[in-house]
Amino acid sequence: MLRKGILPIVFGIIIAFAGTRLVACAGPIWADQDEQRFLDAYRGYVDPNATENQLDRADSLYVEALQVLRETYVFDVDTTKFVDDSIADLPKLDLKDKSPENVVGEVLDHSLHDLDPHSAYMSEDMFKRLQESTEGSFAGVGIVIAQDEDKQIRIVSPIDDTPAARAGLQPNDRITSIDDHEMKGQPISEAVRLMRGRVGEPVRLGILRKDKNFDVVIRRAKIEVPSVTAAIIDHDIPYIRVSRFDANTLEQTRDYLKELTKDVANPRGIIVDLRRNPGGLLDSAADIADQFLSKGLIVATEGRGERKMRTYEADRSSFFAGVPMVILLDRGSASAAELMAAALRENGRGIIIGERSFGKGSMQRIMPLSGGGGVKITTGYYTTPEDHIVQGNGVVPDIEVKLKDAEEFDREIDLAHALPPRRRDPRKTITSVDGDKCAAPIEIERLGKDGVKAEDQAPNPQTDEIAPDAADQAKKDDTPHDEVLECAVGYFNNGMLAQYRSQVEPLLRAGL
Template identity: 35%
Template structure:
């Protein structure tokens, strides 16, 4: 049986894809080629080789023809050169050199699906839904290339590069009148996809930034550690915001941790051979504690499968804003010369039969994050001081040490002050626990 793996959009470009390790001889037979059309292609190739003003490498022409052919299809179908095919395989392991953003296409330009936690792009302030209108691979203005009508592979090649080198990207963001430049230093991206914190006793928080080869194993270990630290869970916050996807196999296994039985997801393609189903197994399932899943517009593909399946099975409350809406499956087929074909072959559907493609996951509780203006107001309020004796000229200084600041040192505590969606999730879980312990009697 062929080995199946699932990748997200490029780790600078994301989605759900099936890695099919098939030789060309394994592919289903198809209708014979239209020789008249092929003759036209061959004739043009011959004319270019014979009469173009400069010598042209035949392989370059063939690759250009392949890219052009696939560019007329959906934005996730593409030709992968041998070098880039190797990089795509590395992406699923969470290691590559670049900026650390997931991208897709929208209105002819390259759009950020989500920055990856802790990467140069995230630290530089790149945000989900930012539009990259130009890439300057050497960080100089004269190297800038517009991304209009550029395919994703070309954009990825321009943004990736040896660690320590710089790249400039021109960003257009909602609310800005003109694009702004961001100069970012490339780095070796080693993404740890699971992060766990204890919000308060019995209430852990787990952040999944991507679905990589080790995600389920690391999540299971994090939950085990949380059980050890805090005992029985009163609830769990699973944060899938700005998670652009990854390996479908991992998304299925993560969902399986919280479901005892039932379908998790299924896919449908052009023919019956593309119908596949994934089901939960009872072994290793977590106890049934209250659970909130956080999502936003940067939650795409594999993360939408997890949120949608848990929502359909009424296992978790989904909170936040609507997701990205990518519900297509890409099959990565190795070609004989070491290159690959990334081909959209199916759409995936949630247990209820609903599709995510363009429809998106709608949260059970719609909570938008704080705006930049609201965050600035919170920061100013926190930094504000009340007028007191110490502000008077010539005041006497206390001989005792000043009390330590109450400012929280724990980054998680600070996030709880600035993250409206997490605040609401925590409140819901705490009230859920309170109401479940109430003894409601009948009225007289």
Template identity: 40%
Template sequence: MIAARRLLVAGFALAFGLSQVQAQESASQPAAAPLPLNELRTFAEVFERIRGSYVEPVDDATLLENAIRGMLEGLDPHSAYLTPEDYTGLQDSTEGQFGGLGIEVGQEDGFLKVVSPIDDTPAAEAGIEAGDLIIKIDDQPVKGMSLMDAVDSMRGEPGSEVRLTLVRGEGRPFEVTLTRAIIKVKSVKTEELEPGYAYLRVTQFQINTGDEVRAAINRLNANGQLKGLVLDLRNNPGGVLQAAVEVVDSFVDSGLIVYTKGRLSNAEMRFNATSANPSGSVPLVVLINGGSASASEIVAGALQDLGRGVIMGTDSFGKGSVQTVLPLNNDRALKLTTALYYTPSGRSIQAQGIVPDIRVERGHLTVDEGEVGFREADLAGHINNASGNERPTGSEPKPERSLLDDDYQLTQALSLLKGLNIATRARSAD
């Protein structure tokens, strides 16, 4: 039977932000090296010793499954053995709806490290942040657990609760109680920042994300008045490789977007732009941070190399590997790292990340509401304005709060877009 393969560019996720694109089973395999007979004899001996001497009986199937898990966990943090439940959860996440907490996790020093919380999920609403370490799950220490076991322990029925103990930076441990839910991820969100300037956020790369981004750009620029666009990839843990390619294709006319290299012949793939660019030459700023991983880094790296946008924020996560899902019998599967991806200029960002063109740390804006104003219109006996319109202190309506009020990086991105427009107009006038 020819098995379907799925290429992944996201780390293992809880609730679970992995997605995939179809690929064909390779007919060519590298020549197999002779089996290491001494090691196989040692394996058989260990197997028999455990069967005969362990304090409690362990059935053969459990021992063999644990051995398989050990083989995968000894490779890299993203290769894993998927049980039927794991495999089903991964397939469900491709459609953008799945059960859990909405948090992307990896493993670091035996603990779970938060790669990114997903927008509008229990994890994000509880204030969990990229970089947090999960050290306990329902008072059970994570140290010593496999990644798969730790993830499984955080799963459960929607509506049930789970208590996580986390450490943030150099701070003290703190607890967060979350209610598991059916996660429905809206991949693309848009908002007008100011007339002519728009905000487009991609929370996760799903199968339809490319189409949604293209439709959003066409909607935002329906009258041709779009002066600038902020593409927000912060805390986006990745997802479908093809979706990342399609998003880049929405901003460029030509050129290589990304390529992959691995041991198998079909692991070497190249993706090029198709010249179907609905954004034209609208100035673009791309926001990234430490929670921008995998497919997000493909997009940011391509737009940076192709000179299509200015990358702003902080260094991205640095996951530049591709996982292939290999279905096995009994509804199980392997998630195996099979390739690395490279940006158009040939950069591998594995364990490096995308470095922004303009570094802007996270911050919050505060408005000084205690400022006392005093104007000409406040003076007794002032000369009236001929138009009859006067503006004494306090006469202006307070503006409604917007995304810009609490997001320093976004505010800086908007300021940069305005500056780019001024520079463009100045060049056109020369």
């Protein structure tokens, strides 16, 4: 069992996930002089028919939110300035729903986003969607999104085996419209609301990719996708891919690791693929790292004033002990995925091949408010076993594999109001290689039903009009090579990267 050390915290934890905890808020509170200035000001911008009860609920929402901010935000907050900014936002609002709760919620959302990209107001409906996503089940298209500096909705990563992935959506695509609703300047919550709907109903997304605009029509599906897939490469290299961390990921990982252990008697190496993994439940990520570690710190949390709050330590007998390990990362690997990769490397378990990761290493808590809705507040940083911080820095690979025509990609540090980085890992990339030069053909035997991936059997909304025979042939002719994976396999045999094993592994064993 993973051991967790918990120092006293103000709020009881109800549910914890990567970067976010849902906690209970305090009891009744009263507005101070600054908060009263906002309560007086916003009344001039709401529906004149609003009832006293509606106004009281909205008042409570704002006052409680500021109390939470004062007590838990990662840095001291100038609440006078926060209130001034909230009042300044009121004339800029363009809302059809001018109920007190909606007006206050919108202002709170803007003001919290001005602190950092991840602090936000959440409506009651958003709470429900949040719980669905961490349970591994929701109805939508299957993408992780963020808002970039110029207020565009950006795709961080499509989730494997979902309508979005099968439609060919890519990291860094911008969503310009959803069912003809222009999205520039709209909050992430609105984008999520518009993309959710009934199973089978279509949704039209306007996409900007580099300088090309096009529309994609996707049919919504219940997103209950496996978060883990596995394979055997070249008969003796176990491969396991974790696409996100949810409540079911640990069980799936264990099942595949047991199967791989049984099927591969003398493994040359093992590959753990965390590319395009946007994160998820931190407990899940720490538990999966623990499958490969018998001892050592996995991750810790650091709050205001760099005070350590919580630690996760390994105590399991590890799978594939002593077998060389490669962890694959890319620019879409974020949050819990970055922390797991860093934990494995800093405990001397494996090297990292691929790209520098996204760099999201801050921790959020979700706090319900009695006035309705709730707030997501950034309360700290995550730290690695060697006390480095991923936030703003990302995780640097030991061996970088560069892909041809890879476009520029905004990482965490590029987002407006991103938290400043701290204590960067001093490691540097040993070498950088071109993917097309180190790639070589590999043989992959996929585990699971009939050895076929889910997306190979599912209809593609982009090719539904193509006759089945033609679609099958097109798929065979246009199957892309996974150059990074092929290069990583070469690390274990006589491939181009094998020459670096004598440089990398002594450093790994020495913890450097």
